[in-house]
Amino acid sequence: MKRLLLLPLLSLALAACAQKGIEGVQTFDYQGGDHRPGSLVYAENPPAGGAHNTLWQNCGVYDQPLYNEYAVHSLEHGAVWITYRPDLAPEGVAALKALVDGRPYTILSPYExxxxxxxxxxxxxxxAVESPTDERLKAFLDKYEQGPTAPERGAACSGGYSGTR
Structure with a gap:
């Protein structure tokens, strides 16, 4: 009898943990599908949605800054874009490369x-985090790579633009 009472309580506890957000995540309310040519201005630095180029940035690891307009289109497709200050120590960049290794919908690049x-x-x-080894980065990737906030989740993350600034 006691076992039957514990199962609903355990289910409630697990559901509450699953719904808990990642500390420090900011959310926005951009709609998808707004394709525009040229250089665009974004509210966030780096952007987390909004108007973007018709071509997307190929997912992968870059050692040069990217154009916001292409990377934002990849976000619309379900990619996560991890950016780091260009003066980040080499061991920090290596930690970020290890974090995204094997993840097909990620972009890694420096960002001024x-x-x-x-x-x-x-x-x-x-x-935004202070350390490339912050455990919240993996949690963010797990939640948002191909996550439910992407308007065109599953669309291509290759076959687009592969250049840098």
């Missing part, structure tokens, strides 16, 4: 003028 050393961005979500 970040508000913190590392910023992870997905469509309508962003997390």
């Amino acid at each position: 003028g970040l508000p913190s050393p590392v910023v992870a961005s997905a469509w309508n979500a962003q997390l």
Whole structure:
């Protein structure tokens, strides 16, 4: 009899844990499908959604800054874009490369003028952290890579633009 009472309580506890957000994540409310040519201005640095180029950035690891307009289109497809300050120590960059290794819907690149050393961005979500080994980065990837906030989840993350600034 006691066992039957514990199962509903355990289910409630597990559901509450699953719904708990990642500390520090900011959310936004951008709609998808707004394709525009040229250079665009974004509210966030780096952007976490909004108007973007018709071509997407190929997912992968880059050692040069990217154009926001292509990367934002990849976010719309369900990619997570991890950016880091260009002066991040080599061991920090190596930790980020290891974090994204084997993940097909991630982009990693340096980014000038970040508000913190590392910023992870997905469509309508962003997390700024002080350390490339912050455990919240993996949690962010697990939640938002091909996550429910992406308007075109599952669309291509290759066959697009592979250049840098």
